[in-house]
Structures are given as C-alpha cells and as structure tokens.
Amino acid sequence: MTTTQQETHHQAVVLQHKGLITLEEKPIPVLSDPHYVRLQIKKTGICGSDVHYYKTGAIGDFVLKAPMVLGHESSGVVVEVGRAVTMVKVGDRVAIEPGVPSRYSDETKAGRYNLCPHMAFAATPPYDGTLVKYYLAPEDFLVKLPDHVSLEEGALVEPLSVGVHAAKLAEVRYGQRALVFGAGPVGLLTGAVAAAFGAKDVVFVDVHAIKLKLSTKFGGTHAVDASRIVGEDNLVAEIERVLGGEQPEVVFDCSGAEPCVRAGIKACKAGGTYVQVGVGKDDVTVPLTAIGTKELRVQGTFRYAFGDYRDAVRLISDGDVDVKPLITHHFKFEDAPKAYDFNMNFPSEVIKTIIDGPE
Incomplete structure (x- = not known):
C-alpha cells in the first residue's frame, strides 16, 4: 500500500507572510514522475535564509x-520509488539536495547547474520547502x-556543500593559509x-566569542575577535600578527x-x-587598487x-569534517514556529537548530 493510500494530508510548516509561521494541513503530493x-x-x-524570509519577506529578487513551506536542509528515508528509479530503494537514508535545475538550460548543459535561471529551489519563492512529512x-x-552517518549529520550536508563548493572554487592547496570572516x-x-583540503592555518574572524570558541572544532588554528578591534586596517594587522607576519593565500568572506x-x-x-x-x-x-596591484x-x-x-x-563519512558540534x-516539528522565533531573537546563542520529524 502506498503512502497516499494510507494518508491524504500531512502537516507543513508554512510561512504565511512576513512575520507569521503556522502549522497547516496540506495534501500529500502525488508521485507521478517515474524518476522521482x-x-x-x-x-x-x-x-539563515529561512529566518530572513520570516523577518523581511524577501531575499533580493526572491519575494x-x-x-510557502519552509525548510531546505533536510535528510529523510525513501518510502516510495517511481517505476524507473534505480539509484535508491525503499528504506535508504539520504541527504536531499534541495535545488533542481532545468534539464535544458545552457547553464545546466555547461555543467554549472547551480547557475540555472530556472532552478526550482526548496523554500525559495515560489517553491515549497521540505518541512513536511512527505x-x-x-x-x-x-x-x-x-x-x-546519522540523519542529523545528513541534514547538515546542505550547508557543508556550500563550503565544499567554495573551497573547490578557491582551489585550496596543501600548506596554504586560509582566512574566514564569519563563524x-x-x-x-x-x-x-x-x-580538510590541506590548509595548514585557518583563521576565523567574528564578533561573537561563543562562535570563535567553537571554531577550534572546525579546523580553526587562530581566532580573531573583531569586536575588540577598531578599524579595518587594525583588523588586517591583527590577522597578520596571529599568522606570524604572514598573509593568507585564500580568503573566504x-x-x-x-x-x-x-x-x-x-x-x-x-x-x-x-x-x-x-x-x-x-x-x-571595495579597495579596488589592492585587487589590481596584488593581482587577486x-x-x-x-x-x-x-x-x-x-x-x-x-x-x-571519512571523519574529515565533524558537523555534529554545529548543532x-x-x-x-510541532514547535517549529517557536524554533524560528528562537533563532531570530537569539542569534548569538544559536549555531544550528535541528527540527525533528514529523513522525
């Protein structure tokens, strides 16, 4: 018996409009595509993007x-497969990549599907997100x-993939020094x-001491508390000081x-x-001259x-990155509206909040 034969509706966490999140009954979507x-x-x-939509109702051109159903950092269990599916089976535990591009755009054909202008990305208007049962x-x-690998770790594959993509684009190499603004x-x-890619020094810069303390569990070799430093030139000097007079080859803002x-x-x-x-x-x-004269x-x-x-x-899986301390x-699930309020009202206390279920 399929899910839809057993149940017809499920609960969803819905952003009704700016400032209002509710739990709402929605029809369970029908599995019709043979590859889904x-x-x-x-x-x-x-x-943070979900919280931003909650606070302002928009991010850039996405209004x-x-x-809209919230959520896009999710893991789950396969409960039903289309007739043409071969890559997964019922019972598999999976991380869910939440953005599906057009299969016909130039960007997708060029191998850069993340830039597809027709991307259907969960919890980005007008597309519903993953905070549902099915x-x-x-x-x-x-x-x-x-x-x-736990399902909680599986949910954190989404933000970790952002870091993987950034590090690949930066072409991080063994022995380099890396600087990260924002912990x-x-x-x-x-x-x-x-x-994990080989940087020997990783300097984190932030204004929250609790986040800088946590950075040692994420490859951090040095931490700079920017709340104690006045002026960007003084901040740059402090970064060089903690690196023993050296400068980072790679910088991530x-x-x-x-x-x-x-x-x-x-x-x-x-x-x-x-x-x-x-x-x-x-x-x-931006300091344009520095970009030019340093050939950055x-x-x-x-x-x-x-x-x-x-x-x-x-x-x-290999133990090269431990995401668990992030949580x-x-x-x-039934307290999801409270979870969003907590994240919005106490940002200095929160690193990552996980919402369970629903069962």
Missing part, C-alpha cells in the same frame, strides 16, 4: 507573494548516507573544508559585511584568491554544483 521518489523527512536544519525529489539529487554555520564549515569584505581583500596575500560566500548589501565599496583572483560562489553533495557526505538546539 517519495521521502519521509526526518531532520531539517534552520537556515514572498504567497504562503517530500518528492528526483533520484539523482539524493545521496545515500552510510550506516554510520556562523557556513563560515565554520567552509573553514573545516579548507582544513562568509559574513557579507562590508568591513569584512574590505579587510579580506586587504589581508589577502599577493596573487591570492578572495571568495565571496556570504550575502550582504547589493552594493559595497576575486571569485563569487553560489550554493553548490555537481559532486559537491557527494563529496560533503564523504567528508563526514546547538533541537525542536520538535
């Missing part, structure tokens, strides 16, 4: 115009979890991946804050690479692409 599977969602992490996904956007979930994981962008470019070693991971204001001022490579990065999810699972809070 039905998943029972087990664990979902709260992402909430109708109620969710449909194509088989080739699922990665099976080894038996020793939130993505920043910590980006630093951890840089260390995971904060989106203009002072960090500027300091990151100034701090980067000549011939190095600066990677913009975090999202901030649309327009910021300035690299943008957006989500993740082919192979990044697979490699993220492998990093967890600071848990909430039951």
